[in-house]
Amino acid sequence: MLKINDNYLKLPGSYLFSTIAKKVQAFTEANPDKKIIRLGIGDVTQPLSPAIITALHGAVDDMSKAETFHGYAPDLGYSFLREAIASNDYAARGCDIAADEIFISDGAKSDSGNIGDIFSVDNKIAVCDPVYPVYVDTNAMAGRTGDYLADQQKWSNVIYMPCTSETNFAPELPKETPDIIYLCFPNNPTGSTITKPELQKWVDYANEKEAVIIYDAAYEAYISEENVPHSIYECDGAKTCAIELRSFSKNAGFTGVRLGFTVIPKALKREGTTLHSLWARRHGTKFNGAPYIVQRAGEAVYSEAGKEQTKQLIAYYMNNAKVILEGLKEAGYTVSGGVNAPYIWLKTPDKMTSWEFFDNLLEKANVVGTPGSGFGPSGEGYFRLTAFGSYENTIAAVERIKKM
Numbered sequence: 001m002l003k004i005n006d007n008y009l010k011l012p013g014s015y016l017f018s019t020i021a022k023k024v025q026a027f028t029e030a031n032p033d034k035k036i037i038r039l040g041i042g043d044v045t046q047p048l049s050p051a052i053i054t055a056l057h058g059a060v061d062d063m064s065k066a067e068t069f070h071g072y073a074p075d076l077g078y079s080f081l082r083e084a085i086a087s088n089d090y091a092a093r094g095c096d097i098a099a100d101e102i103f104i105s106d107g108a109k110s111d112s113g114n115i116g117d118i119f120s121v122d123n124k125i126a127v128c129d130p131v132y133p134v135y136v137d138t139n140a141m142a143g144r145t146g147d148y149l150a151d152q153q154k155w156s157n158v159i160y161m162p163c164t165s166e167t168n169f170a171p172e173l174p175k176e177t178p179d180i181i182y183l184c185f186p187n188n189p190t191g192s193t194i195t196k197p198e199l200q201k202w203v204d205y206a207n208e209k210e211a212v213i214i215y216d217a218a219y220e221a222y223i224s225e226e227n228v229p230h231s232i233y234e235c236d237g238a239k240t241c242a243i244e245l246r247s248f249s250k251n252a253g254f255t256g257v258r259l260g261f262t263v264i265p266k267a268l269k270r271e272g273t274t275l276h277s278l279w280a281r282r283h284g285t286k287f288n289g290a291p292y293i294v295q296r297a298g299e300a301v302y303s304e305a306g307k308e309q310t311k312q313l314i315a316y317y318m319n320n321a322k323v324i325l326e327g328l329k330e331a332g333y334t335v336s337g338g339v340n341a342p343y344i345w346l347k348t349p350d351k352m353t354s355w356e357f358f359d360n361l362l363e364k365a366n367v368v369g370t371p372g373s374g375f376g377p378s379g380e381g382y383f384r385l386t387a388f389g390s391y392e393n394t395i396a397a398v399e400r401i402k403k404m
Helices: 006-010 016-030 050-063 079-093 108-118 134-142 196-209 275-285 292-301 304-330 354-365 391-402
Strands: 102-105 125-129 158-162 180-184 212-216 242-247 260-263 334-337 343-347 382-386
Touching (some): 006 134, 050 292, 050 304, 079 102, 079 260, 079 292, 102 275, 108 134, 108 275, 180 196, 196 212, 304 334, 304 343, 304 391
Parallel strands (some): 125 158, 125 180, 180 212
Antiparallel strands (some): 343 382
16 A cells, blocks of 8 residues: 655645745735735746846757757756856855856755755754745655654754844854754845854864755845855865755746756765765756756856846845835834845834734735744744835835835
8 A cells, every 4th residue: 555755744734935825815815906015935026137038049949950959958967057157156256166066957946955865864954043944844854854843833853043133143053963054145034144254163063073064055146245155165174064055046037947056066975975976866867957948048147248137136136125124124123134135034013923914914014925933933023025026016015014
């Protein structure tokens, strides 16, 4: 008789953003005359830049001719894209990352879940709290997190590293030693960052403990402060302890196109085995790459026109972040983030829970955000707003919130 993976049965409720979608749908059906402004899910709203569109058209034309047609992509991804990434994202920042240490995929979200396939179920994970829920959820599905403790809203076999206002929403080194450490900077949902010396402490700690850091740098393009590293490989010794995840979704607007990559240096070994070889085998057998057309679009991001247009797109969203941050401060809210990331982290007023504030915001302002508790226990009492809306909707949303 078939048996299911009963780890899925331990998951509490539905995925965070599925719950939000259901609540918004119910409100919309009951209030068809209300115009909803969505500042919840981190989906981009602006069209792809002209350089990317041109590349997409050109790649489609390639697929129409026998001499330029492309079928399955290479396991690691096309060399033209991997070399562009190695040159622009790493060599340009003084990081020694080779093109064959880069694995092209259909997005950082996929890789952040799939990377667990190369690790034993017996490993213990440590996560920032609050943080992107996919890290914990996918480890729970694999059976690595123990049991869910509903009264504490946490898992029994996960090391939570609280990120609170007292620590500027950055984690401290855990007292209990983990095997896998998830770090996300700039952080989703808080928008917080750490300096290079602070990140170096994590690299040194991981090497000392023989742990592995999974470093999510999906929002690095939004960094505006010089003392904040864009890659963990800017730190000495990172190549022997860190895996880095990157995405084209937020910097170049690829949420509807899907493209990302993972870097695993060949120097990263555990138990006498290079993790690069394990991921290469996993990547080749359970392929989650991106097609030729999309990879050509990714290459265009690194063209001179692509770089300039990407900067303009990021500036657009960060202007939205400034509008939200300053507008809510004027209205008396306690807010942070929005400087190195397109997210605003808001402390809920009047001791409201994050879901109570969600309901209140939807009902009174017809604005959708994301309850902080969905990102972990320490997220309770906080709320995330995204700058990925249109400028007009961002202005309108802030004015509505001010009137609440």
